[in-house]
């Protein structure tokens with residue numbers, strides 16, 4: 001047995017559907033657990049969860065703790081808090097690391113769990129790793145020593161100009177929330193993968209129901225979620241006005257599974273909704289292709305999209321910072337370049353589709 005306890009994730013599900021962040025947490029947990037030589041555990045909470053525990057096992061968990069109660073149909077802070085605490089208290093030993101999504105639910109839940117167990121929590125991480133920490137003990141000599149296999153919770157800081165590595169090795173679980181889109185989802189989904197499922201019973205009392213959900217109204221969106229899009233075409237202030245996004249949409253429509261992104265300056269100007277913003281105070285994205293039209297490449301934008309596999313930047317200023325990290329840079333007026341890109345990519349997509357069609361008909 002390893003000297004270290006396991007790595008736990010808290011699955012994020014809404015209305016019986018696991019959210020993509022869960023698979024990202026499983027991917028990150030698997031990496032960390034591999035380095036520690038420990039197992040991946042998960043907690044999933046809700047009502048009528050069906051085969052969700054199995055799906056979590058197929059996606060990298062070794063053990064899933066299931067709290068399946070009618071009281072957990074809708075997320076409320078007090079009931080979910082109680083379910084996580086009850087599960088952790090029933091474990092033979094607390095996990096070494098506990099990860100939550102930096103989603104509305106995770107951001108609400110994780111600090112309450114950390115406060116209950118009087119442990120640390122790093123919010124909104126973009127990277128996670130394992131490493132050593134030597135504490136020289138100036139501030140607190142009682143803690144002097146070498147701490148092995150600590151969680152390195154890494155997140156942008158100081159206006160995103162630096163990456164801070166934040167550690168809390170004094171107490172387990174060492175906790176972090178992970179920004180959606182920042183971690184690589186578990187890659188080796190295997191429907192024959194076996195794991196242990198442990199059902200947990202929670203005794204709710206009336207004090208857990210001080211908040212009641214009367215109705216949940218979900219926004220219906222026809223556009224692709226930015227964090228899941230394979231291709232993103234983003235517009236910046238160089239568009240010159242809200243109508244400039246027609247050109248952005250036009251180019252995006254060439255690709256299947258594409259979405260429209262934006263810089264904050266365009267959002268602040270009211271040209272496009274906040275939901276489209278990429279960057280520090282917007283979404284973190286990781287598409288296969290990111291096309292930036294008229295975006296300067298400020299650090300706050302860069303941190304949200306620099307993990308894209310291929311970045312193409314179009315900017316009329318050859319000194320624009322975006323050219324320092326784009327894989328392909330085109331110096332020119334976006335209103336001349338975007339239609340050319342549309343034509344070329346359109347042609348390539350049509351060829352790809354007809355090749356796929358030909359393969360299917362063989």
Ligand SMILES: Cc1cc2nc3c(=O)[nH]c(=O)nc-3n(C[C@H](O)[C@H](O)[C@H](O)COP(=O)(O)OP(=O)(O)OC[C@H]3O[C@@H](n4cnc5c(N)ncnc54)[C@H](O)[C@@H]3O)c2cc1C
Pocket residue numbers: 159235236237238239262263264265266277278279280281282283293294295296297298299300301304314315316317320332333334335
């Ligand atoms: C705390 C904080 C958080 C922030 N969070 C975010 C965030 O989440 N996301 C974000 O994007 N920003 C964020 N910002 C703002 C960020 O610092 C920049 O101001 C912003 O990204 C700039 O947007 P932009 O590149 O569209 O505009 P600009 O910097 O004005 O750049 C426009 C670019 O378009 C080019 N251009 C102009 N006309 C054309 C044309 N016809 N063809 C081609 N190119 C042209 C120009 O050369 C220029 O490079 C944040 C700032 C702070 C302080």
